[in-house]
Amino acid sequence: MRLSLLDRSRTRAGRPDAAALEATVARAEHAERVGYDRFWVAEHHAVPGIASGTPAVLLAAIGARTSRIRIGSGGVMLPLHQPLVVAEQFLVLDALHPGRVDLGLGRSVGFTPPVRRALRRDVEAAESFEDDLDELRGYLDGTGPVTARPATGRVVPTHLLATGRGIEVAARHGLPVVVGGPVLDSDELPDLLRRYRRDFRPHRDSTPWVTISLDVTVADDDATARDLALPEAWALAVSRQTGEFPPLEPKEAIRGAERPAQVRRRVDASLDRAVAGGPATVRRRLDALADRTGADELMASTSTYDREALLASDRSLRDLVA
Template sequence: MLLSLLDRSRTRADSDDAEALEATVARAVHAEAVDYERFWVAEHHAVPGIASGTPTVLLAAVGARTSRIRIGSGGVMLPLHQPLVVAEQARLLDALHPGRVDLGLGRSLGFTPPVRQALRRELDEPDTFEDDLRELRGYLEDTAAVTVRPVTGRVVPMHLLATGRGLAVAARLGLPVVVGGPALDSDELPGLLATYRRDFRPHRGSEPRVTVSLDVLVADDDATARELALPEAWAMARSRQTGEFAPLESVKAIRDQRWPDQVRRRVESSLDRAVAGTPSSVARRLERLVERTGAAELLASSSTHDRDALLASDRMLRDLVA
């Protein structure tokens, strides 16, 4: 199984956003050094806990500091952009970093109503996602009426971040899929993936391909790994109470606070579901996941407050899968 990283440029309560972006670039350099396949970054707008809303700009910085690892978006939210502009950005990255660029695409809108209003995109607008994907592919493959510059002679690969409806779109368009989030825990997932593979219509020789994306944290013992997973679990639980996805806090700061009963239940439930533990325990969880999904690649989206511990976890995960 191939192994890649998705870094969301998570902010920390005790540092500024610029440090989060610098840490993303440093993590990409480390990922290349320990031989990860890809390094992807994400698009989230006006979220306090995430520093980057423009993956293509951040990828230019990542590509400049690396030389071999594939770089990509996980993903560009296509409903928020014109397909021509997305194609231009992808091609510019490919011209700067030849043959290393992946274009992961999603359909999510803004996190809150004010953000969606600022993006000029409301939930009740017509769904043009599939048509936009076809238009974008036409630009990338030079089959559209408009020729996108710069011309590189290469086609930037498209990947679709997909759930149930997205899997059907990917099958019709002959695209590889990235599956993550709550969909991974769904009892329906194996059947949905079987349908995706059955209905897949090849495009230029493409074949059905599944990447699974989830948080994975590895440490020398299970208790330490569980502590590494705590900051993200805490932020997620608190966001459901406050409506704001906040920067990561240190384990000590979290332990020193009062835990409302509902938050405690949510945190404990999240930690129980987390793929966090020793190399052997994580290996067993990943083996079951691959058996269940037939995934060809793992896109680890892990984050924690302690950046040194995160790099150590990345290295242990790479050694485990290798």
């Protein structure tokens, strides 16, 4: 499998949000040095635990600090934007970093009603997703009703983020698909991916491409890896209890915190779902995932409080897959 990273610019307790963006750029530089194929960033609005709300701006900074690795969005939430504006942003990126830019698209309209109001969108905005997708692709390939600038003579590759029904949309539009979230644990996933490959309608010269996105943490042994995965698992469990996704905390603070039984169960379930362990454990889990899905690419979306440990995990994962 090809190997990529998705970094969500996770904030850390006691540190300014700007530090999360600086860490994302530094991680991209490290990913290029150790041989990753892609480095993608996310779009989340008004989330306390995530600093990245504008992928195109962050990708411009990453592109300026790297030279070979592909860079992209995982993803731009198309219902929140005008298709022409998205096309212009990514055509500018492609002009600045020729042939290195990917456009990953999602259909989320924001987590909460206040965020949707601030973005001037409602839940119905996602209903026009496929029409907006067609319009966007027209601007990117120069066949739209107006010509998006700059015209580079290249078409920015487009990918679709999917958690279920979106897999069918990707097949219908001839798009590579990035699969993540709860659907990865579904017994239906192999059948969904078989139908995706069977029903794929090529767009230009496109072919089916399946990327699996999930947390993958590699350490010297299983216990250490689960410790590194704990801050993200804790944040997810807390968010389900409070409705607010918090910054990452060090594992020592988490262990010392009061943990209701329900939160403990959610943390343990999250750690069990994540691919976290020593090299042998991770290799076994990834081999099983590859056999189950036939994935062409793995996109690791790992986060942890300890930045140095995160970079070490990235390096170990690259060595393991290579």
